[in-house]
Amino acid sequence: MPADYMGWLRREGRIVIVGASLAGLRAAETLRAEGFAGELTLIGDEPYEPYDRPPLSKAVLLGMASPHHTELPHRREIDAKWRLGVAATGLDLAAKRVRLADGDEVEYDRLLIATGVRARPWFKEEEARLDGVCLLRTRDDAVDLYRRLKAGPRRVFVIGAGFAGSEVASACREMGLPVTVAERAGAPLVGALGGVIGAVASDLQLENGVDLRTHVTVTGLEGDAVGRVRAVHLSDESVVEADVVVVSLGSLRNTEWLAGSGLGAGPRGIACDAGCRAFDFRGIVTDDVFVAGDVARSPHALFGYQFLSLEHWGNAVAQAQTAAHNMICHGADRRPHLWMPAFWSSMFGVNIKSVGVPPMGEQLMITQGSPAERRFVGVYGYQGRMVAAVSFDNTRWLEFYQRQIERGAPFPVEFPTTDRRPEGRQPVDADFPDPSLPSHGPMVTLSGYSPADQQLVFHPARH
Amino acid sequence: MPQASLLRQITDFANRANPYPLYEELRRTPVLHEADGPYVISSYYDIEALLHDPRISSDAAKMTATGDDELSEPETTGLPPSFIRLDPPEHDRLRRIANSSFGPPHRPTRIDSMRGELAQIVTDLIDGFGDARQIDVVDGCAYPFPVTVICRLLGVPREDEPRFRAWVDPIVAGLDPDTRTSAESERVAQEARLQLGMYLNGLVEQRVKEPRDDMLSDLVNSRGPDGAMTTMEVLTTAVLLLIAGHETTVNLITNGMLTLLRHPEYLQRLRQDPILSVKIVEELLRYEPPVQLLPQRTCITDIEVRGVTIPKGSRIWLVLAAGNRDPERFKDPDRFDPDREDLQHLGFGSGIHSCFGAPLARLEAQIALSELARRLENPRLVEDPPPYRPNAVLRGPRHLNVDFDGLNP
Ligand SMILES: Cc1cc2nc3c(=O)[nH]c(=O)nc-3n(C[C@H](O)[C@H](O)[C@H](O)COP(=O)(O)OP(=O)(O)OC[C@H]3O[C@@H](n4cnc5c(N)ncnc54)[C@H](O)[C@@H]3O)c2cc1C
DSSP: OOTTHHHHHHHHOEEEEEOOSHHHHHHHHHHHHTTOOSEEEEEESSSSOOBOSGGGGTTTTTTSSOGGGOBOOOSSOOOOEEEETOOEEEEETTTTEEEETTSOEEEOSEEEEOOOEEEOOOSSHHHHTSBTEEOOSSHHHHHHHHHHHHTOOSOEEEEOOSHHHHHHHHHHHHTTOOEEEEESSSSTTHHHHHHHHHHHHHHHHHHTTOEEEESOOEEEEEEOTTSBEEEEEETTSOEEEOSEEEEOOOEEESOGGGTTSSBSEETTEEEBOTTSEEEBTTSOEEEEEEEOGGGEEEEEGGGTTEEEEEOOHHHHHHHHHHHHHHHTSOGGGOOOOOOOOEEEEEETTEEEEEEEOGGGOSEEEEEEEEGGGTEEEEEEEETTEEEEEEEESOGGGHHHHHHHHHTTOBSSOOSOOTTOOGGGSSOEEOOOOOTTSOOSOOSEEEEOOSTTOOOOOOOOOOO | OHHHHHHHHHHSGGGSSOOHHHHHHHHTSSEEEOTTSOEEEOSHHHHHHHHTOTTEEOOHHHHHTTSSOGGGOOOOSSSOOOGGGOOTTHHHHHHHHHHTTTSTTTSTTTTGGGHHHHHHHHHHHHHTTTTOSEEEHIIIIITHHHHHHHHHHHTOOGGGHHHHHHHHHHHHHHTSTTGGGOHHHHHHHHHHHHHHHHHHHHHHHHHHHSOOSSHHHHHHTOOBTTBOOOHHHHHHHHHHHHHHHHHTHHHHHHHHHHHHHHSHHHHHHHHHOTTHHHHHHHHHHHHSOSBOOEEEEEESSOEEETTEEEOTTOEEEEOHHHHTTOTTTSSSTTSOOTTOSSOOOSTTOOGGGSOTTHHHHHHHHHHHHHHHHHHEESOEESSSSOOBOSOSSBOOBSOOEEEOSEEOO
């Protein structure tokens, strides 16, 4: 190894990024911005330049944005070799090589893994293949779903009322389409925001004409003679006729290609340290493999060093930047990824945003506005501390709560606010489902308790 | 006390042309408090935090509850407070109704669709310079342009400008912290506000009978999920929009032209590339913001800022222009640099009270500056600094005389 390895790496090293989407692109830009002059390769299995996903379940479904025009803007020239439309199929950690589906191999000095997640498919394969059964993760998915909605189906059926499923239902209603939503929990968004806020989301759906079925699961999809989906069977024995079914059951991490590589990668993502360096399966940190984005799972000091895996746009950007910075820095100049989790969504005309880790909260207080008016801020508390906040149509206040969370502000919240109502004076149980029971992927999953605890916890299958 | 004099120096007209050295001094005490005075906040991050702090009130009525500030009497007589002097939920309701006829989601293209019309107004004004080889940018363009625009948008007859001018001036003077020291000017401002409201009421009554395609009609006929505004609410909103719709933009354009004349390389680049006006206007909002400070906030509970406890009921000034040049936030803050990578500012405030008219103000300034740059041949400042308007809050030159060699077509 050259004496000045880092200087050499920055000048003429080879960096490979697997996963050419949001995290991959932002990492590449940061590498160049911070002076990396070596060879940069981006490998992506989708045939497209990096594009943005959040519009796919919002503006795109409404026909307000074309799925072909959600490319992510480039913030600077990155002068990279693009290997698009070809998947990485394996990793040789010792030889520092990535294997590709076309048989090629690419050598690296530093590797960034940003392969994200994919939609969890319907668990009965044959039914999943029925015409009209859709997923929504990629641009191709969005093109297909948009086309089907545009054709005016008699009824759309959404399986799963998380953020994505609820957004799809919202788009359907806005297009005037009848839509049924089935949810195993007692309300939409329960995994992410708890039952109290879930109840508000329920009302929102019902008011907007969604046929919302809670405490049920879908047991089967029924096709017609020519293989088109025609009905959905539910655990309460009811049958709903629908010609489009959107499966919105959370996601699976794209880690299979790393099987046998020795990296600490599995169904819960790739564990890494706060500096985005991946762990190998023995729990030892690598120094040349980094991870960022939806596929990563990293410890956050503010939340008890729990390993958070966040499927959040903002996290992908921030983590990519930190990973890229650390990839070309000496130890002392490295930065921890301490991004404050933040998520936004919009549905039924309401902007929803959260900061912090709501599922960690045990109790909830409404500190501004009122859920009855669908405009409020709710604060989540855990063991005397504020750990998260959520807003409905009140986004502009969240920065304040973010700072409170960062400072470990006490809970219950005592201070008055300009819009504090009597109903928000006492904390209530936030009403999250029992974590030992299976649920459809909450947006945030937590595991492990201290920096020393790197045990993988496998949850039971969700069906 | 030296601190007391610092605040007095800032409001002192003698320092209007260049308050920035004073702001620099101000930032050395991030939470400045002089006897009986407001708590003055001048660092970028603190201002930004307080603008998002739900324990800070903008409510005119809550300010007097403190008793230590007889000058900001609630607007008891005449018109009720406009939404900039209210807290949620009332603020939110009124602002949403107003917005439903102005911006997204209901009218996402209203402002952008005025582009052609705005350009035409500027063209006409510049054509009006005729054979002159010296003009006052303020009287010739920076003032009449936004006035014409806000009149059209609201549906106020442009010819009535001399009439409403007589009421607008004392209202704006009432915003000046210096004149606020006189209860008399406060009374005069209230009286003027009432008069302006009554004048607008005449127009509103017409719009009830015969709605047109203007904001006054939209305001009186609002029927969204938030219901309708009362007539009094329509009037205070209209007063607010009429005044805020031009009193600030005139300074943005004038400060802009002055800054460009002081930085001819950007004037030159803008002449060749009108798109640069987007960045120039953002940087102007940082470098020479038309609203220098927000004097109308109170805290409704004890709050802590940089280790200082500001007691419940205290008045708080947020000095946006000082935050905009905070070296803790911006590299080389005293340099005018539209090319900076991270073009951010507090020029429009932030949080729920962030400038309602921002999209319009931006577009007006972009169009005015790029047209002035393109058409004035070899423009030169006649005097530097130019004479300033008295107001310390809404700061900008009263006149900006410019020599030039001719007009490009
Ligand atoms: C419909 C939808 C709506 C969303 N809305 C919001 C929202 O409102 N707010 C929010 O905060 N977040 C939202 N998100 C989440 C957000 O889009 C993600 O957090 C973000 O895309 C993560 O970026 P990433 O680069 O980590 O992963 P991804 O965007 O998943 O990119 C990973 C890329 O790697 C590719 N890849 C996978 N395996 C391989 C392999 N072996 N070889 C090569 N390439 C591979 C994938 O095909 C993909 O292109 C939404 C997501 C979706 C799908």
